[in-house]
Amino acid sequence: MVLNRRQLYMLPTRHGLLFTLVLMVIFLASVNYNNGLAYALTFLLLSIALVSMLHTHRNVSGLAVEVLSCLPVFAGDSAQFRVSVQNPLDFIRVGICVFCAGHRQIFHLHPSSSVQLEIPVSAPHRGYLSCPPLRLSSAYPLGLQYTWSAPIKTAVRAIVYPAPKGDLPLPHNNSPDRFMPSGLSTDGDDFAGLREYVTGDPPRHVHWKAVATHQALLTKQFAGEGDRAYWLRWEDTTGSTESRLSQLCHWVVMAERASFRYGMSLPGMQLPLDRGSRHYHRCLKVLALWGLEDGAPDQ
Numbered sequence: 001m002v003l004n005r006r007q008l009y010m011l012p013t014r015h016g017l018l019f020t021l022v023l024m025v026i027f028l029a030s031v032n033y034n035n036g037l038a039y040a041l042t043f044l045l046l047s048i049a050l051v052s053m054l055h056t057h058r059n060v061s062g063l064a065v066e067v068l069s070c071l072p073v074f075a076g077d078s079a080q081f082r083v084s085v086q087n088p089l090d091f092i093r094v095g096i097c098v099f100c101a102g103h104r105q106i107f108h109l110h111p112s113s114s115v116q117l118e119i120p121v122s123a124p125h126r127g128y129l130s131c132p133p134l135r136l137s138s139a140y141p142l143g144l145q146y147t148w149s150a151p152i153k154t155a156v157r158a159i160v161y162p163a164p165k166g167d168l169p170l171p172h173n174n175s176p177d178r179f180m181p182s183g184l185s186t187d188g189d190d191f192a193g194l195r196e197y198v199t200g201d202p203p204r205h206v207h208w209k210a211v212a213t214h215q216a217l218l219t220k221q222f223a224g225e226g227d228r229a230y231w232l233r234w235e236d237t238t239g240s241t242e243s244r245l246s247q248l249c250h251w252v253v254m255a256e257r258a259s260f261r262y263g264m265s266l267p268g269m270q271l272p273l274d275r276g277s278r279h280y281h282r283c284l285k286v287l288a289l290w291g292l293e294d295g296a297p298d299q
Helices: 014-033 036-060 208-212 241-257 277-289
Strands: 008-012 064-067 078-087 093-100 103-109 113-122 127-130 134-138 145-149 157-161 190-196 218-223 227-233 261-266 269-274
Touching: 008 014, 008 036, 014 036, 036 093, 036 134, 036 145, 064 134, 078 093, 078 103, 078 157, 093 113, 103 113, 127 277, 157 277, 227 241, 241 261, 241 277, 261 277, 269 277
Parallel strands: 227 261
Antiparallel strands: 008 145, 064 078, 078 113, 093 103, 093 134, 127 157, 134 145, 190 218, 261 269
């Protein structure tokens, strides 16, 4: 959305109201005493206030706002929606405020530049989470007037996985290929390579040298006792639907963290044995949307 005069509103601030009151007192005094200098001061201050209104409106007008994608999160965490604000014109924007879901952030924009902000939004439930409406505002340059935009709505949504909770260990069920010959895990003594970092990996296995050189997060793998494969089944969990989903989510995180191959079985659905980031997020997405109408309603 590009903000223009149709999306912008303006009202005086508390300082602006106090300024108006002082201006009226000076004007009444100048009328009462017929003082030319008091008249000049009154109209000088009034002209400054009127000019500042134009600068306040100009400081926000013309900005282009776009809400970008948001990475998946677990229930109970905060989704970080990325917001891009672009200044296509050749003058600086000072003291721009963005408000969204109780979060307030102030930034400046240089001519013909853009900035990306992260807006934290609480994600208490699994499913899809829509970005709340946001608005931009400014009281630049004198703080006498306050201009703000109409709520900026977007269709961008974040997916919220179930909270990984549960006390049950990985189930030792009847997987025919429970032990495989590759022998890769995050345990053992012999280094066997690197893989993509997965949320929940122990910090001691993170390849910090790669992080220091601005590379992607990687996790070290070691030769262990064998490459185990597990079937994560609905029948092996107990409790309510949400408790079962949280337990399955916990198992998925544990299995991926240990580089095990795992499959998942839910009523009417089965995901085959596999591992890796793509399989990991596929399993978690199935759990996030399980049993919700139309995939998942917005929270």
